[in-house]
Amino acid sequence: MAKRRRKKMRKKRAQGNIFVWLLVIVIIFLGVYVGHHFYRIWNQQRIEQAALKRDREAKELFIKQVAPEAQAMQNTYHVYASITIAQAILESNWGTSKLSTEYHNLFGIKGTGANSKVMTTKEYVGGKWIVIKDRFRVYNSWNDSIKDHTRLMLQGTDMNRQNYDRVVKADNYEExxxxxxxxxxxxxxxxxxxxxxxxQTYKLYNYDK
Structure with missing residues (x-):
């Protein structure tokens, strides 16, 4: 009888040990799974934060590159620097468009003849956006593009030399x-x-001072 009891006790202990080991394995597995899950979340956040930082730095660099010439044009010709910079941002997508990177045209200014290139562009016509091809001016540098943008504001178009008088004579950037x-x-x-x-988002009005 005693021998049989000892055998049963050893069997129970063995079963208990198996249960403990299974529990340990489950806990380890859950720990690894949960740890991996939180690591993925942390790593994704880290990647997103790094991307946001690079994007912010690239935008700050672009503004610093175009601001001095924009301010120089404002000081001489009263074309708001904030307007020039904001247009450069919108028209060139922060200096990343093909027109601005390859041909230094920051403002999408149209052109003719040998000193121009045919590019695709979007126009809002008849209540919708359409894609067309047109010729755009080519410049040697972004500064040249900014100078020509100011010249356009001052001299207008061939059809109307006073076309942009409201821009030059405006009392503030909103006007x-x-x-x-x-x-x-x-x-x-x-x-x-x-x-x-x-x-307003990038406080470009500070460059008007």
């Missing part, structure tokens, strides 16, 4: 932005609102 839209600089019906939003 200038609305003047650009009223003068038909872009076909986007929300062009002025977008310019004002960019100026």
């Amino acid at each position: 200038a932005a609305k003047g650009l839209q009223q003068s038909g600089y872009a076909t986007d019906p929300n062009y002025a609102r977008k310019l004002i939003s960019v100026i």
Whole structure:
């Protein structure tokens, strides 16, 4: 009888040990799973934060690159630097468009003849966006593009030399932005609102001082 009891006790202990080991394995598995899950979340957040930082730094660098010439044009010709910078941002997508990287055209200014390139662009026509091809001016540098943008504001178009007078004579950047839209600089019906939003978001009005 005693021998049989000892055998049963050893069997129970063995079963108990198996249960403990199974429990340990389950706990380890859950720990690894939960740890991996939280690591993926942390790593994804780290990647997103790094991407946001790179994007912020790239935008800050672009503004610093175009601001000095924009301010120089404002000081001489009263075209708000904030407007020039905001237009450069919108028209060139922060200096990343093909037109701005390869041909230094920051403002989507149209051109003719040998000193221009045919590019695709979007225009808002008849209540919808369409893709067309047109010729755009080519410049040697972004500064040249900014100078020509100021020249356009001052001299207008071949059809109307006073076309952008409302921009040059504006009392603030909001008036200038609305003047650009009223003068038909872009076909986007929300062009002025977008310019004002960019100026306020990135505090570009500080460059007008």
